[in-house]
Amino acid sequence: xxxxxxxxxxxxxxxxxxxxxxxxxxxxxxxxxxxxxxxxxxxxxxxxxxxxxxxxxxxxxxxxxxxxxxxxxxxxxxxxxxxxxxxxxxxxxxxxxxxxxxxxxxxxxxxxxxxxxxxxxxxxxxxxxxxxxxxxxxxxxxxxxxxxxxxxxxxxxxxxxxxxxxxxxxxxxxxxxxxxxxxxxxxxxxxxxxxxxxxxxxxxxxxxxxxxxxxxxxxxxxxxxxxxxx
Amino acid sequence: xxxxxxxxxxxxxxxxxxxxxxxxxxxxxxxxxxxxxxxxxxxxxxxxxxxxxxxxxxxxxxxxxxxxxxxxxxxxxxxxxxxxxxxxxxxxxxxxxxxxxxxxxxxxxxxxxxxxxxxxxxxxxxxxxxxxxxxxxxxxxxxxxxxxxxxxxxxxxxxxxxxxxxxxxxxxxxxxxxxxxxxxxxxxxxxxxxxxxxxxxxxxxxxxxxxxxxxxxxxxxxxxxxxxxxxxxxxxxxxxxxxxxxxxxxxxxxxxxxxxxxxxxxxxxx
Numbered sequence: 001x002x003x004x005x006x007x008x009x010x011x012x013x014x015x016x017x018x019x020x021x022x023x024x025x026x027x028x029x030x031x032x033x034x035x036x037x038x039x040x041x042x043x044x045x046x047x048x049x050x051x052x053x054x055x056x057x058x059x060x061x062x063x064x065x066x067x068x069x070x071x072x073x074x075x076x077x078x079x080x081x082x083x084x085x086x087x088x089x090x091x092x093x094x095x096x097x098x099x100x101x102x103x104x105x106x107x108x109x110x111x112x113x114x115x116x117x118x119x120x121x122x123x124x125x126x127x128x129x130x131x132x133x134x135x136x137x138x139x140x141x142x143x144x145x146x147x148x149x150x151x152x153x154x155x156x157x158x159x160x161x162x163x164x165x166x167x168x169x170x171x172x173x174x175x176x177x178x179x180x181x182x183x184x185x186x187x188x189x190x191x192x193x194x195x196x197x198x199x200x201x202x203x204x205x206x207x208x209x210x211x212x213x214x215x216x217x218x219x220x221x222x223x224x225x226x227x228x229x230x
Numbered sequence: 231x232x233x234x235x236x237x238x239x240x241x242x243x244x245x246x247x248x249x250x251x252x253x254x255x256x257x258x259x260x261x262x263x264x265x266x267x268x269x270x271x272x273x274x275x276x277x278x279x280x281x282x283x284x285x286x287x288x289x290x291x292x293x294x295x296x297x298x299x300x301x302x303x304x305x306x307x308x309x310x311x312x313x314x315x316x317x318x319x320x321x322x323x324x325x326x327x328x329x330x331x332x333x334x335x336x337x338x339x340x341x342x343x344x345x346x347x348x349x350x351x352x353x354x355x356x357x358x359x360x361x362x363x364x365x366x367x368x369x370x371x372x373x374x375x376x377x378x379x380x381x382x383x384x385x386x387x388x389x390x391x392x393x394x395x396x397x398x399x400x401x402x403x404x405x406x407x408x409x410x411x412x413x414x415x416x417x418x419x420x421x422x423x424x425x426x427x428x429x430x431x432x433x434x435x436x437x438x439x440x441x442x443x444x445x446x447x448x449x450x451x452x453x454x455x456x457x458x459x460x461x462x463x464x465x466x467x468x469x470x471x472x473x474x475x476x477x478x479x480x481x482x483x484x485x486x487x488x489x490x491x492x493x494x495x496x497x498x499x500x
Binding site for chain 1: 324325328329331332333334335336338339387391394395398401404405406408409410411412413414415416417418419420423433434435460461463465468469471473474477478480481482483484485
């Protein structure tokens with residue numbers, strides 16, 4: 001997939017994959033003596049709650065979840081910059097503006113890339129748990145959102161199939177990790193990597209449980225029931 | 231597992247095996263490492279012993295050795311720096327000790343997997359962080375130390391992105407590399423914030439190729455970081471938003487390929 005194709009073209013490719021590519025690779029597969037018996041056909045899409053936004057299935061569903069995460073972060077920082085907490089310094093504002101712009105790039109990238117398969121843009125947020133006028137409230141949520149997004153993007157990467165999708169999401173996840181590190185440092189010095197485990201690895205979260213955390217920040221109901229699972 | 235998974239893996243194996251393998255081995259040798267010799271295959275998603283699996287195995291071990299190159303260099307760098315009295319201010323030692331701990335954990339993890347699979351574990355080369363005299367103050371002047379530190383960190387993030395790509399056929403290792411890549415990015419952001427606090431006009435993320443703030447060999451760490459076209463989506467001013475060139479390039483870190491990694495690392499390997 002070196003071309004950005006329309007969703008219709010992609011759907012077509014996916015539909016024909018099982019036969020055409022299978023024949024191409026039949027020789028290699030035969031040598032392995034494998035596994036075909038354990039492969040079942042992709043299930044039909046599960047119905048979602050009426051009025052809910054369905055993220056979709058396969059890579060598209062995962063990329064839509066990444067899009068949702070980036071919508072969340074972008075909308076949050078847009079609000080933070082628009083309604084600065086009392087006492088926000090110019091330096092602090094500079095960081096928030098830069099992070100806002102990165103998240104807008106991420107968000108708009110997904111919108112364009114997903115095209116007609118994308119979930120709606122600008123899904124309305126529920127900010128009732130945040131007091132934007134209070135620094136402590138804003139910083140705590142920034143920390144929470146960045147940690148959630150880094151873990152969620154890594155989880156998405158684990159499940160994606162397409163190489164270029166894995167690449168693009170990982171290239172964004174590391175920038176979100178840069179955000180997360182400095183926001184952590186702003187909350188408490190030297191906590192830039194406070195949650196690494198004994199192998200020096202970051203937290204990763206499967207998209208299903210990630211969505212269970214993030215859905216509260218959207219006013220519309222979001223369904224991930226067709227997304228790939230761990 | 232889904233059929234599309236298997237097909238994707240096979241597709242990957244083919245292109246990797248036929249196009250880039252020889253080149254990678256050559257580069258790894260030039261970096262002073264003995265290329266991992268494959269004694270027993272990594273288990274990949276149910277494909278056990280056959281020619282395809284053997285080739286994939288080779289690639290996985292090479293990916294791990296590639297990432298180890300950088301983790302070795304990073305760990306040795308901080309070990310040396312922390313051993314120089316008065317180089318790192320006491321108030322900032324804790325952060326570097328934490329970074330060193332994570333790097334050592336990365337090394338231990340990858341070595342354990344090379345061992346488990348009967349692969350050769352590369353020895354740690356001797357490093358000269360003055361770049362054979364071109365950066366003479368690296369281990370005597372804190373600002374000079376921070377300059378190389380963030381270049382090594384940013385290059386590390388980029389090399390781990392390449393590692394993820396090389397491990398694409400193996401979901402477990404790919405995830406491990408991913409979870410280390412974001413930790414490396416956290417380290418990079420911390421170090422860049424420290425350098426910013428010394429009065430350098432820079433942010434915790436990489437703007438363009440950053441040529442203005444760097445000298446000599448370490449500029450090589452930033453080649454191709456100025457990409458503004460992601461999967462054919464142009465990111466500057468995307469969809470009418472006021473997105474500058476800097477913001478557009480900061481929003482993505484870019485992979486660092488093996489040839490560029492060699493160019494960057496070679497001056498520091500004795």
